[in-house]
Amino acid sequence: MNVRPDFSKNSNMAETAPAFLSIYDMHSYYGESYIVQGVSFNVHEGEILALLGRNGAGKTTTLRSIARLDDPQVNQGEIWLDHQPLHLMKSHQASVAGLGLVPEDRRIIPGLTVEENLQLAQIAPPIGWSLDRLYDLFPRLGERRKQEGVTLSGGEQQMLAIARALARDIKVLLLDEPYEGLAPVIVDEIEKTLRHVKEQGMTTVIVEQNAVRALQLADRAVILDTGSIVFDGTAAEVLENEALRAEYLAI
């Protein structure tokens, strides 16, 4: 087993508890454009972290970099998940190592039914929730299991994307704007689910434009601006700090 290096010299991370997911000095590029410019932060086991920032701040890019997708290229930096060096892995290896990403545009796979979309998630180990349990959580999906995934309504697709992530036994869940396009009732439902999986020990990073909602859910928050971290602290701090919110979140 690989051993996680000690990043604690970094001033932003003065906590004592060992981090579960740590990102250290990550730099990412789309072709020649330099997007994520040296980002470091830690997420502790069982914690919900809100990653906030304006449009184009680089949130999605950060999540994609952590999930080891081909684009953007991470030119420098380390990513450790539970003592495993993600930065040395491909995205499918990262997924097997326990990382789950609900991507920004939901990425429902065309040509497959709802059920097939879920089955696909259960081909590679480790397998998480059973399909029945997922259908219990989102009855809508159960009703539509034979429908082609991409013809679902926007909100239903979002549910499918989340369900698909839960269908795998993951340790860290990365959510890119999970509430987008969901009716308020459903948002409530999902929030409940996230709390529930948190109780079971899931570690979550959530990117959300509805910052207030995200902060109410999260334990800690990181704020990005043009590819760099401008704040790293507890969610409560952000909610209290008027100036910070005004400057970077415009709320």
Next chain:
Amino acid sequence: MLGLDKKDSTLLLIVVALTMLAPFILNPFPTESGLAQFNAGYPDLMQRFVIFGIFAIGFNILFGLTGYLSFGHAAFLGIGSYSAVWMFKLLSMNIIPAILLSVVIAGVFALVIGFVSLRRTGIYFSILTLAFAQMSFALAYSVLTPLTNGETGLQLTLNDPRILGVSQTADGSIPVTNLFGLEMRGAFDMAVGPWSFTFSAGYYVCAVVMLLAFYLSIRIFRSPFGLMLRAIKSNQQRLNYTGLNPKPYTLAAFVISGMYAGLAGGLMAAMDPLAGAERMQWTASGEVVLMTILGGAGTLIGPVLGAGMIKYFENIFSKINDNVLHSWFSFMPDGIENFVVFIIHPFVGKGWHLTLGIIFMLVVIFLPGGLVEGGQRIARLFRRKKAEDPKSAKTEPAE
């Protein structure tokens, strides 16, 4: 200049200079030197360069802009050639009516075939165009022989009923194609020291037509119509919901590129009055696809470069035989000479296909944007050396 912005004007000027000076540029080696094999400055090949350039430029208007990959464009080239030869047989040896007719007839065929094929997109469209072209080829080769003279190809004969002109000249031969008396076969040689340069009337006619065609294609690329075509490639759904109907635009692009192909076919017949069915075969359609991609699809000059490259290999590399190889390396000791010839032998002469195949692979692997990309890389190197320009990090859209 001429309604073009600075960059396009420069490009046009460069192309004008290159085509006008081609007899010099393509004949860099003294006639008697061993390297004279690599000279390409003789009329037929120069004409082919520009004619296939026209063909590829036209193809690029369709493929490069709209992304519709036609696999049957050679049909229009063939139809253009047949029309032109018939014009020579029936009307006059002047190339103007012949070329006009070939453009018009090719346009009409393109309209019909395009109208039907454009009911489908993507690969389904490609196969429809392929099917039409293959049918034209097969019929021209066999059933339509009275019109096309089948396998042998349509040629002029000594008893063509030429309305404006004579069937045969006084000395009993077939008259020569001309532009108001300027014979296309006419050429004059200029010797400068050991070099020799040929200026061919036919080449300059083709070159002027090519420049016009090129200029027109720049204008189309930069026009709202061109923008619309790129939008079609990018997102048809959005275009629909923006109140535009992609069909007529695509069809227009198809017909324009068909007419370019017809023009190329007509010019080909004007330079060499023969039209053969194999000009319409899928391999010929494939060739223009390869030319365009090799040079850089969607760029202005790329297709011309691609056409030049393929024609160069076809005509120059195929002629290098062992005899020539031995004469090049004769300065080496015998053993080594034979060894070198042995190594090179599979790649030239009858092996020229192999070299071409390797070039295709190398270009597409290392220069994803085709030859134009190669040019840009070189240019960038230069620029970087000349002045450390910090802003040039972003790649410009290819020219």
Next chain:
Amino acid sequence: ASHTGFTNAPGNDKVTLGFNVPQTGAYADEGADELRAYELAVEHLNGGGDGGMLSTFSSQSLDGTGILGRKVEYVTGDTQTKSDAARASAKSMIEKDGAIMITGGSSSGVAVAVQGLCQEAGVIFMAGLTHSNDTTGKDKKANGFRHFFNGYMSAAALAPVLAKNYGNDRKAYHLTADYTWGWTQQESIAAATEALGWQTVNNVLTPLAATDFSSYIAPVLNSGADVLVLNHYGGNMVNSLTNAVQFGLREKMVENKQFEIVVPLYSRLMAKGAGANVKGIFGSTNWHWSLQDEGSKAFVKSFGTKYGFPPSQAAHTCYVQTLLYADAVQRGGSFNPCSVGEALEGFEFDGLGNGPTLYRAEDHQCFKDVLVVKGKENPTSEFDLLEIVEITPRAQVEYAPDHPMFAGGQLGSCNPGA
């Protein structure tokens, strides 16, 4: 003396010939063999090697000092067996390399196209392998000359042999490649066999692009025909013959007659491609290496010694054409195409295989003996595939210049170019 007043007049020390053969595509092997023959001819003309047919050729004007004292050089090109490519290649030889004569080709379409070009450009074209009647029929040209035989001659030579072996009461089923050569071939053979009492029950045109002929062969089985004539060449012929044998046609009996297959135009390379399927099958050929006349023996010897295998008929015709051209220049004393033409027209010669031969003035077609051959039952080597059944004398294959199958064209007048 320097010659001017015609295209590519050579200087005083060397002269360039253009060898235009298929180097890629289906006929590449045939083209390679032609090229070998050309290289051999050049070697002999320049006084190298054993001189080959120079010593057997009845006209003794060539002496191994090149042509008119000029060293012979050559350039090569690839016809790709496409008219366009062939013309491009020929043009490059004429325009760039200064070739004074173009020769080669291994299909009639290409030959006719290049012949037309040479006429316009003002150089001599010495056709290689081209078998269509049209080459010296409706598409004949003053600057073009053909040594090879043609469809009519094949038919005229073959028909009597067929009648002798298979009887006069036969029903023939023709499969014909659907393009000019196929048609003229079929027309010739049908006419010749019908004249001997055969009946042509059917003629089906097959696409050039066809590779599997099963759907054309199958109907033959129950058609009542007892002879199948395959008017195919090259790959088409190899495949159609292979398919015909597969369908058991060779073993078939129709009304107590053994079913027979005929391939009017044979070549050794094709026979090799068709393998064991050719055994016992009749056809005609322009020349074969097993001929025992002095010229043929000399040629086989020098070719075989140099390359290790016997020459094909394509190689033979190309070699002979080169010699004939050189000889005509020598005799006429000029490279001027008109002078060459004059020297060749009506020229009678011998010693180049095929017996006494005439280059007829009216259509520039050579008249000579034609070989009828049969696939050999027990070949002793990989080259020993065909055996000569009969050498049909020249008189029997001659026809009038205005024979309907050859009508329609005009030679025109010789064009010396600029």
Next chain:
Amino acid sequence: MGILEIKDVGKRFGGLKALSDVNLSVQENSCHAIIGPNGAGKSTLLNCLVGKLIPDTGSVMFQGQSVLGRSPHEINQMGISRVFQTPEIFGDLTVFENMMIPLFAKRDGAYRLHAIESVFNERTLIEEAEKMLEEVNMLDKRHMHSASMSRGDKRRLEMAMCLVQEPKLLLLDEPTAGMARADTNNTIDLLKQIKDERDITIAIIEHDMHVVFSLADRITVLAQGTPLVEDAPENIKGHPKVREAYLGEAH
């Protein structure tokens, strides 16, 4: 008579009744919001309006003319523009070029070809495009390759493309989803201003109640393919059925 009259519209997908008996009237120069749970049929309804789908029953009249059976581009030329739920832009073109296309469509109709004149000679259109970009705060991005923008930016671009056509009826399918709070507020202001200054009618689908309540003059709540209630915003907020089916407890 409203500018848009929807009568008895019904649409089935196989066994699923996506819409049934939809009756709706949108008044000229108003902003009409359609809300409802995920999968209620909101997007389907819009699809029926713009010619993407043809309803099985019912009629849709725009300014007294039927839109049914017309192709999308004809409907657009009648004056209806639509923003999609997932951004639909010309990804291969620059932002500026994206803006020019609708301007040409507006000026020239569906067919005219300008094959020779350069795009850069269209002074007036260029000015118009730049003005619009200015309004949505994207002028500085006008030479950007639009596919490589963040999603919030794509959204804004798509909206600008629709607005610049000055349609009579603007259909917005979740226009602010995924948009940063500040931009959401700007968008609200922009839409308000446009509605007031030019006579544009807006129909909007939104799950963000903040947007809905700031903009809408009238709200229709759609549930399971049928309108549940239609009323003024104030009344909707407190409506018990709506709270239960859609809004949840948070509002």
Next chain:
Amino acid sequence: MDAIILQILNGLDKGSAYALIALGLTLIFGTLGVVNFAHGALFMIGAFCSVTLQRILNLSYETIDATQTDFLGNPLKVKTPYVESWFGPEVGSSIIDWSVPLAILFAIPIMIGIGFIMERGLIKHFYKRPHADQILVTFGLAIVLQEIVKYYFGANPIQTPAPEALSGIAQLTSTIVYPVWRIVYFCFSLVIIGAVFAFLQFTTFGMVVRAGMADRETVGLLGIDIDRKFTIMFGIAAAVAGLAGVMYGPINAPNYHMGMDFLVLSFVVVVVGGMGSLPGAVLAGFLLGILESFASMEQVITLIPGINQIIIYLVAIVILLTRPRGLMGRKGVME
């Protein structure tokens, strides 16, 4: 009547070749979305596996037979294959006789290997590139493969006869006969088609690959190593193409450009069948084979001259115009 039955047999037989080639192409083109112009070359290489094995088995030593002479008049060198001297002339010559079926064993590992190398070394880098680039690179590859084969084997066709026992004709009814080898080929193709279907249908492999083609990134996010699956798929496709070629040898003698002859046709078959549909490709293969056979009947040609030249393309046009995605195409694949 017999004539019709015979043409149906012919059609099935032709169709089985088309179907088999199209099946392999569909795996790469319809499923992986790679426009593979080198597919014909794979078919050709398969056929040349037979030729190569035949050559290997025919490796000989030479003895001089003074009683006969060669064409130059020298004593004749007689060749005896090593297999004949090792196993005795009887067994030896029957081993040579069976070289085509034996070549199946020989070809499978070679073709899979070629498929793997091709995918890993080249195609892998082209999944995300435009189709145009794929065309150029695979076309280049096809030329290179073809030229290499030509360099070693020449341009002429080379006979690879079927084993004696399978090369006769079979009497199907009192009036209908049909070549045995063609029946063998038909059955063989059914077996291969069945095997491929079984593999893709009864495993999740097919679904995963389809999903991977639609969206590689997301499939990777779900922990699936899609690259490996693609490589395997490519290996299977190459093997199918190769096997189609191996067994085709006795029907028509292999030559170096036989791949190009089939290439266009196989693309037409795949597209007519519908992109991404295996059953579609197979169905279209048989359909076009049968129609082509009927179109070549003399009665039909007299009715419509030249129909046999264009039938395939005509049918393709009609089908594509009446059914937007071919016979059974899936939505969204290369549209």
